[in-house]
Amino acid sequence: MSRQGHGWTAAWTTSPQRPGISFAPNWSEEGFADQTIRQTVRLSAGGDALRVRLSNRHGTRPLQVAGLTVAAAAGDATVKADTLQELTLDGKPAFAVPTGTDLATDTVPFHTDALDRVTITMHVAEPSGPATYHAQALATTYRAAGEHHTDSDGAVFTETSQSWYHLSGVEVTGAPGNGIVVLGDSLIDGTGSTPDTDHRFPDRLAQRLVAAGPPRAVLNQGIGGNRVTIDSAWLGDRATLRFQHDVLTQPGVSTVIILAGVNDIAISEMAAQSPFPVLAPYTQVSADQVIAGHRDMIRQAHAAGLRTVGATLLPMQGSAFSTPHSEAKRAAVNAWIRESREYDAVIDLAQAMGHTLDPAHDSGDHLHLNDAGYQAMADAVDLTVL
Structure with missing residues (x-):
């Protein structure tokens, strides 16, 4: 029996973990403050629209998201400018993810095919405290100082990590359940x-x-x-x-x-x-x-x-x-x-x-x-x- 979730299908996920040391250096314990994090994932199923799931499951304070975008990946920290869209929660571009919770953004129309790569970019203006993360991403996460969540060029994203931060899922509509x-x-x-x-x-x-x-x-x-x-x-x-x-x-x-x-x-x-x-x-x-x-x-x-x-x-x-x-x-x-x-x-x-x-x-x-x-x-x- 399929669990349809009102037409949603999870197309990419990872398991949130507590901040801390692991097999490689990471940014989880320090968290983020007036920084932009850019993360690219590959979807295993495509759809007609999507939403992004964020996790503050192991945070110590609300995660204040100052800006969030999704775009088609173009390699390294670059995205395809004509696909870049703002993600909101209840219509608001800035929002909080409460401590101990996960939440999904509003839906945006965004056509994807199976195995497409999408890039999610988040600006965190206020100190986040320790970050809920996934230690072993085996994918490069990029970080830049300041607000750059709408940049299509990746030049400012000069810091890298091999973990995912606060990102726990991408869900699509129009895929089989x-x-x-x-x-x-x-x-x-x-x-x-x-x-x-x-x-x-x-x-x-x-x-x-x-x-x-x-x-x-x-x-x-x-x-x-x-x-x-x-x-x-x-x-x-x-x-x-x-x-x-x-x-x-x-x-x-x-x-x-x-x-x-x-x-x-x-x-x-x-x-x-x-x-x-x-x-x-x-x-x-x-x-x-x-x-x-x-x-x-x-x-x-x-x-x-x-x-x-x-x-x-x-x-x-x-x-x-x-x-x-x-x-x-x-x-x-x-x-x-x-x-x-x-x-x-x-x-x-x-x-x-x-x-x-x-x-x-x-x-x-x-x-x-x-x-x-x-x-x-x-x-x-x-x-x-x-």
């Missing part, structure tokens, strides 16, 4: 893929659906380091908790793919003196606890009328995450996904990608994929199961 949410961790977020190329697994899956026709929205709700059962200040709420916001509130979706659990079982095998302190806490998690988390997400999805597709956990042999205990837990979780029949369908990515990652697919850490690996991962999906 049969979108797919992909929930998971760094293997969904795209760790190891080339920045600014849209080579993550959900991107590649969206391209396959466009080629096969008709296009369907594919939404990336991955967070690097995220777990099914454990909350983290820097790596997001546990998947069972964020499922409500990140999956069930998305308009125009009918299916959720879940690839999650490797961090639970592997990080719990690491010592507290790990070279990756951002991964803390190192709480022990059993295979049964991961399975219980999957069951919880299946229940939530079915209660909302969504079809569920479980993906088996990919190989990690040779990585820092691979120990005899973690490998045994991974095998147990995968056996349950394959054999329990609790998911409506299964994508056996573990079998498709092999016991050990093919060197041609390995980003170098024997856990995350490169561009060719994410393509192989998407090619392994039988589109009929969706």
Whole structure:
């Protein structure tokens, strides 16, 4: 059953995170003050009109938006001038996003096709405080001093970051309401893929659906380091908790793919003196606890009328995450996904990608994929199961 959302379909999303340190430097803790932020995203579905969803979910004060525009991307920080449109809220070009909330702008007529790139530019005049963000965008965000949200030229946008800020979704009208949410961790977020190329697994899956026709929205709700059962200040709420916001509130979706659990079982095998302190806490998690988390997400999805597709956990042999205990837990979780029949369908990515990652697919850490690996991962999906 599709959740139509009064004709809206989410065409691009990301999962908002708490401000803080992460795997790379970012602007989340300092926030913004009399600065303009320019961000480009690729839509997985097209439509006749759009609206933008902003998030201040983890802010400490209202986000005062002094100006907001959308335009067709033209490369780097440049946009196509003849497409630039102002975005408003209740008809007002300046507005506030209250603390702890997300909101959608007014609708603007804006024709897009699947795989089009659009650029959203926001001027924040007053100090924002710490910024709700998504740590690993694998896309370049640009920043300029002062008010430049209506600039078509990108010359003033001289500062860059590899995170997204306050932007959580772009929704369109006129698309079929049969979108797919992909929930998971760094293997969904795209760790190891080339920045600014849209080579993550959900991107590649969206391209396959466009080629096969008709296009369907594919939404990336991955967070690097995220777990099914454990909350983290820097790596997001546990998947069972964020499922409500990140999956069930998305308009125009009918299916959720879940690839999650490797961090639970592997990080719990690491010592507290790990070279990756951002991964803390190192709480022990059993295979049964991961399975219980999957069951919880299946229940939530079915209660909302969504079809569920479980993906088996990919190989990690040779990585820092691979120990005899973690490998045994991974095998147990995968056996349950394959054999329990609790998911409506299964994508056996573990079998498709092999016991050990093919060197041609390995980003170098024997856990995350490169561009060719994410393509192989998407090619392994039988589109009929969706």
